[in-house]
Structure formats: structure tokens, C-alpha cells
Amino acid sequence: MRSTTTSSARRWDGSPLRPHHRQRALRVAADSPSRLLRSAQSSRCRDCGNRIDWHTRTNHNPISLHPHEMPAAGIPATHCWHVSSGIAHPAHDGTPWCRVPHIALCPTRPASAPLTPQLAEIRRRLALRTRRLLDTGAFTPPPIQPTPSPHGSCRPARPVVQLLCCRYLAQRPVDDIRCVVQTRLRNRCTHPVLAPDVPTGIWTLVSTTPQYGQLALPASEMAVYSLNHLPYSEQQRWRAQRCPLHAAASQAADLAVAEWEPFDPLLHAAHICTRLPHTPTRTPRHR
Incomplete structure (x- = not known):
């Protein structure tokens, strides 16, 4: 008896399921606007443990985007981003797809504005994935830093x-x-x-x-x-x-x-x- 379900290309925590093979060396082009390799931009949110993609903005400050593209029709204009030549731009590029900042979907952060049903569903899935990561011990949230006393000595944890x-x-x-x-x-x-x-x-x-x-x-x-x-x-x-x-x-x-x-x-x-x-x-x- 064969199962009729198709195998997913990703694990339950969202990480890609790739066979182990020797990677080719990558080089940065001399005219590249970013010194960060495209294959090395993936990371995990330090607050919720879900996967994110880092991109450089036009002002050279990094921004974390949701790793998957979404249909632009159901996304508010304030949350629409697109990536061109490795640089993230806060606008829609006219295609049917867009990228959304992770800060708008992170389940550990309060929503700054009411979310659309599509974004609310993605936020709910990320919250369930964070709970599974916590239950299995695959993710440990950062400890809450106490507020330094104004009368005592301090060594800033975030100077x-x-x-x-x-x-x-x-x-x-x-x-x-x-x-x-x-x-x-x-x-x-x-x-x-x-x-x-x-x-x-x-x-x-x-x-x-x-x-x-x-x-x-x-x-x-x-x-x-x-x-x-x-x-x-x-x-x-x-x-x-x-x-x-x-x-x-x-x-x-x-x-x-x-x-x-x-x-x-x-x-x-x-x-x-x-x-x-x-x-x-x-x-x-x-x-």
C-alpha cells in the first residue's frame, strides 16, 4: 500500500529539506550593491525562532523579510516590499507577488495595525511553529534584560x-x-x-x-x-x-x-x- 500524500520540500519548522552535497564556492561581484551572499542571508528571528531572510535596504540598513512571496492583492500597501538585485525596496513593483517584513508577522510582537485575514493566518501559523520549537527544545527565546539601575554600576548588554x-x-x-x-x-x-x-x-x-x-x-x-x-x-x-x-x-x-x-x-x-x-x-x- 502506497501513500498518496506528496512529500514536502521543507521540514515542519520551515527549514528547506536539501540532500547533503558539496556546495560550490560563491563570489561577490565587484559591482554588487551588497557584500552579503544571497545564500547566506537566511537566518532565524531571535524572538520567535521562525526563518527570515535578511536584505539590505537603499539606506544600507538591513531588514528581515518573510521568506516566502505572497499575493500582492491581499496585502496592504504599507507592508508591500520587493527585492531587486539583492536590495529591498518599500514599494510594489507591479508584479502579482510581494514580500512582507517579518516584524509585521512576528507572533511575539503586538500588531501595530489590524491585519488582513491573509496576514492574520500567517501570523497564527508562525505562532504555532514557535510553540512547537519551544516544546521540542529547538528554540530558546532570549532572556529579558533587566533595566539598569540609575544609581549602580552598569555594563550595558546592548550598548x-x-x-x-x-x-x-x-x-x-x-x-x-x-x-x-x-x-x-x-x-x-x-x-x-x-x-x-x-x-x-x-x-x-x-x-x-x-x-x-x-x-x-x-x-x-x-x-x-x-x-x-x-x-x-x-x-x-x-x-x-x-x-x-x-x-x-x-x-x-x-x-x-x-x-x-x-x-x-x-x-x-x-x-x-x-x-x-x-x-x-x-x-x-x-x-
Whole structure:
């Protein structure tokens, strides 16, 4: 007796089911607008564990998109994206299909606006998949970071880094920021961006006053890991999130996206630290 069901090309958690074979080496074209290999953009959401695809936007900031295309007829215009030459654009390209940002479908985030029945059904499926990942132990959500005390010492778990005259919120402590380059063994480089033999940044207190007429915050100062005094090339290395060894290898491809998030003092108020770290991370302290 033969089963009449057809085998799926994906596992139950959404990962592709491919036979084990030797992959061909990929190279980045010299005129490519993104240094990230197309086959290396797949990742998993750190909040829900579902698969996502990272793409670079026109402003060079990464965005996570749902890995599957959807019929554009039932998607609101605010959620329609399309990908051209590896770059994600927040608009519809006229085809019957579009891409949707994962943040609009992530079951761990509250919906910012009422979803259409099609998006609500996809969000429900992602929630069920997250529950299965949790039940089987295949996914562990990140721990909730406690709000730092304004009167005690702090070592920011997500520090604010200032480079190239901009402020970014890092995803991990300064010591743990890891190089994103793919090595010759096709693995991610294990070297940190903060190297002991190169100039380092300085912890300093800066004003948290928002710009462009925004509302003022209760805290008047915050701790920032400043790199503004470093040479321009060194700040570019930090922005690209590369170790000194791979900073000179301009032809090396990236295996992951740089984990910089543009800092907004109103949205990221929970990550603001009002005191300088008492435990130096191989960096001189600013007094």
C-alpha cells in the first residue's frame, strides 16, 4: 500500500529539506550593491525562532523579510516590499507577488495595525511553529534584560555606539561583537571586532536630548562607547563589523548582516545607561 500524500520540500519548522552535497564556492561581484551572499542571508528571528531572510535596504540598513512571496492583492500597501538585485525596496513593483517584513508577522510582537485575514493566518501559523520549537527544545527565546539601575554600576548588554557621527544600538556587549565575514572554511569568523592591538573607543557621557523637536527624556545623560576620535577607516571597519584581519580583505563576503540598529532615544529608552561602566572592556574610561 502506497501513500498518496506528496512529500514536502521543507521540514515542519520551515527549514528547506536539501540532500547533503558539496556546495560550490560563491563570489561577490565587484559591482554588487551588497557584500552579503544571497545564500547566506537566511537566518532565524531571535524572538520567535521562525526563518527570515535578511536584505539590505537603499539606506544600507538591513531588514528581515518573510521568506516566502505572497499575493500582492491581499496585502496592504504599507507592508508591500520587493527585492531587486539583492536590495529591498518599500514599494510594489507591479508584479502579482510581494514580500512582507517579518516584524509585521512576528507572533511575539503586538500588531501595530489590524491585519488582513491573509496576514492574520500567517501570523497564527508562525505562532504555532514557535510553540512547537519551544516544546521540542529547538528554540530558546532570549532572556529579558533587566533595566539598569540609575544609581549602580552598569555594563550595558546592548550598548550605544557612536561612529561616523551617528549613534547605533548594538545587539550585544562591545567585547562580544563578532566579525561577520565568511572564512575559507565557509564558517563565520570567530574574531571580535574589538581587537587588543588596534585603537579602541572611549566610554563617555553624552546628552540624551532628542533632536528634531522630540519630547525630552527623564535621563539627561547616557553612557556611549564613542569611536569618533578614531580614523575614518577604523570607523568604517566597525560599521562593516569586521575584524582587523578581514578589514583589508575587500573581496571577502559577509556571512551575516551587521547587527547595528539606528539608535532612537525614545524607542530604546530601556537600554539607556546613565553611568559609565565600572568594568572596562579593554578600553580606557573617560572621566
